Amino acid sequence: METALQGIEHAYERSADGLLMTVGYSPAYFGRFEQSLPENVDLPMPKALAPFEDPKLDTPDTVVHLASDHSQVVLGAEEALKGNKDTLNGVDQPDATLTDAFEIADRRTGFVGKGLPAENDDVEGVPSDEIPEDSPLYMGFKSGFKNNQASEDRVSIQRGPFADGTTQHISHITLNLNQWYNQDSRYQRVAKMFCPHHAAEEAVEGTGNNLNTDTEMDKCKHAKDAAREEGVIGHSQKMSRVREDDKPIILRRDFDSTDGGQAGLHFLALQRQISDFVKTREAMNGTDLAEQSAVGQRNNNGILQYMNVTNRGNYLLPPRSLRALPPANPPSTKEENNAAA
Ligand code: HEM
Numbered sequence: 001m002e003t004a005l006q007g008i009e010h011a012y013e014r015s016a017d018g019l020l021m022t023v024g025y026s027p028a029y030f031g032r033f034e035q036s037l038p039e040n041v042d043l044p045m046p047k048a049l050a051p052f053e054d055p056k057l058d059t060p061d062t063v064v065h066l067a068s069d070h071s072q073v074v075l076g077a078e079e080a081l082k083g084n085k086d087t088l089n090g091v092d093q094p095d096a097t098l099t100d101a102f103e104i105a106d107r108r109t110g111f112v113g114k115g116l117p118a119e120n121d122d123v124e125g126v127p128s129d130e131i132p133e134d135s136p137l138y139m140g141f142k143s144g145f146k147n148n149q150a151s152e153d154r155v156s157i158q159r160g161p162f163a164d165g166t167t168q169h170i171s172h173i174t175l176n177l178n179q180w181y182n183q184d185s186r187y188q189r190v191a192k193m194f195c196p197h198h199a200a201e202e203a204v205e206g207t208g209n210n211l212n213t214d215t216e217m218d219k220c221k222h223a224k225d226a227a228r229e230e231g232v233i234g235h236s237q238k239m240s241r242v243r244e245d246d247k248p249i250i251l252r253r254d255f256d257s258t259d260g261g262q263a264g265l266h267f268l269a270l271q272r273q274i275s276d277f278v279k280t281r282e283a284m285n286g287t288d289l290a291e292q293s294a295v296g297q298r299n300n301n302g303i304l305q306y307m308n309v310t311n312r313g314n315y316l317l318p319p320r321s322l323r324a325l326p327p328a329n330p331p332s333t334k335e336e337n338n339a340a341a
Helices: 002-011 071-081 177-183 186-193 196-200 223-230 235-242 274-285 287-291 334-340
Strands: 020-025 062-067 166-175 255-257 264-271 307-317
Touching: 002 020, 002 071, 062 071, 062 166, 166 274, 186 196, 186 235, 196 223, 223 235, 223 287, 235 274, 264 274
Parallel strands: none
Antiparallel strands: 020 062, 020 307, 166 264, 166 307, 255 264
16 A cells, blocks of 8 residues: 555655645544554544534545645546556556555545636536636635634644544535525625624625635624624634634635535545544534524524535544554554653
8 A cells, every 4th residue: 555655656746736645544444453543542433413414424444635736636646546557647656556455435526726616517506607706615705714724733643653643524515505695695695604793894805815814703703792693603703712722723625526416515624633623513503602592503503504414534644654554553653662761
């Protein structure tokens, strides 16, 4: 497996212009070993995370995530990993393939970037000609501003054999954009995505081009007050309740998709422990806010009304030295043994 992975790495530089890759393993994979994962690794089986969802719980052994600014790079790398290419970008490929060790259970695809959602608007769930031409995501706004993301340090496992690794949650969400674009006004869309203050002040221009490194969530009311006083709460407004040191605790890498002939997105998030994701998702449910105000379980409750989670999966992304078929509890590193002595 390591030889196969190195084959595609030798063909492209490690950057968005070349190829970026992660390899993750599920709790089902680690369940094959007699030993348990180290106690500091939080990797439960996936489960439904809202009272109104019934996702399929994914249990493949492994997920390989390939990303690039050039679609032909990910498509080429995929073929090479399956053993269908002798050379990739002019570089000889090894005989070893990923399919020597695995069968392919599922293949998911997607895109993110200016103009791509508008180019891919011929699927179910998208009102024709409504997606802004310059939007990087179907819902019409930019996402992942620098200061609205956790740092890589915040999401890295800190000690034990999997130190410098992380955990990954991957869900698939279908989107209903007909109501979002046809029945809701720009005011409602900004209020539900950001917060009512941003809508009233027209603080978001276009897809959010005027916002530089953060969405100025400090200008929004506390979600509890907005729920009671305005009857509507914003997605980001709810999410900012789980900040630590003024930053979220998950690192989002979500992208849109037309898998299944339906507008959707693969919500991929990295965090030190899966419980950080669960805590963030609970804030998104806003059950406490709905109980104390006119805001519904899904109506006027951020963007919950427009999305449906179809799949959830949890994975451990080991550090690079353990990325090929790691055991559940590998020996600790030399440094740690020395420190313990
Ligand atoms: C349809 C799916 C979603 C869309 C279109 C979406 C969009 C957005 C947008 C536009 C923002 C504000 C700008 C920014 O990202 O910096 C945001 C913030 C955020 N979203 Fe989402 N989101 C989605 C689902 C989720 C999910 C499933 C989670 C996790 C459970 C999540 C977690 C967050 C967090 C943590 C923030 C940052 C909050 C802060 O600034 O403290 N989002 N999202």
